[in-house]
Amino acid sequence: MPTDPTTQAATCPECDADVSIPEDAMQGEIVACDDCAAELEVLQLEPALTLGLAPEIQEDWGE
Amino acid sequence: MSTRLAFVTSRLRVEEKLLLAELERRGADYARLDDGEMSLLVAAGAHPADRPNPPTTPPADVIWNRSLAFGRTLYTQRILEAQGALCVNPSSVVETCGDKVLTSIALERAGVPSLRTTVAFTPESALQVAEEFGYPVVLKPVVGSWGRLVARLDSRTAAEAVLEDRAVLGSWQQQVFYVQEYIEKPGRDARVFVIGDEVTCGIWRASEHWITNTARGGSVERCDVGGEVGEISFAAARAVGGGILAVDLVETPNGLAVIEVNHSGEFRNSIEPTGVDLPGAMVDYVLGACERGAL
Known part of the structure; x- marks a missing residue:
């Protein structure tokens, strides 16, 4: 589990590894799992930090 | 109406985090909306009792949409404009920028140089x-x-x-x-930010690959937006309707040409080389629109 006070802990929904999330993370932000390299989306911050697999890039995504 | 400004997002990029931080720093009265959680009434049904009274109102006076999904952005802006909101960027601008054919038509009609x-x-x-x-x-x-x-x-x-x-x-x-x-460009192209009536700043993006795009890697340096680069960028921004825009240009043997105009441009790599506070400039524009009630 992370010991850095600037991070918080969550669980990777893909491989069940512990994932360190920045303390200032926002809902909708994308983070990577260091163990399985899955792209994860911060689904909610409260009451518990929850991660989900990030959606695949869609055809109309961009700038 | 509960708030002056709504900031609409889907997946958060670095850009949206920077803009949200700037809104917080200003103490702006805003709400963040996730377009994945939104549902928007577009027709109330035929029975008079179904009609909302008072009529449906938008979630805020001003909608600043930074969703990275073109389809969601276009329909959100269309619907909320119909409900009376002022949208940044307006749906007509999103529609034009999000479709390369419509962008080409707009540029050609305005006499802005683009590629054949x-x-x-x-x-x-x-x-x-x-x-x-x-x-x-x-x-x-x-x-x-x-x-x-x-x-x-x-x-x-x-x-x-x-x-x-x-x-x-x-x-x-x-x-x-x-x-x-196809243009044999000199290994670089330009991205210029036009915010309202201001040509704010620009960068040159260099890459050995024939596609130059910072999303695909490549080096970046400041671009002087005085002179023709700025003039053409401003004309391109005007051609698509104006707002907060990122204009991409390429150098051709016949002069500068606009490749595309982005309605939700990424700028994370442009702040350091230009020294320009782009999030601050964009927030200035939007808060100004909130004050004026107009773009």
């Missing part, structure tokens, strides 16, 4: 265009970004293969064949 482009609707007619242009030519999807599915067709054989793939595998938009002349 033809649209065809079958692989056979698109192949005929490629033959007329001479190889290589570039095939781009009319909707999409980050250089995805942009193909350089170096020969008739390559053109036949790619066009058949698009015809068989693609959505209907992929079967609108946007065929563009």
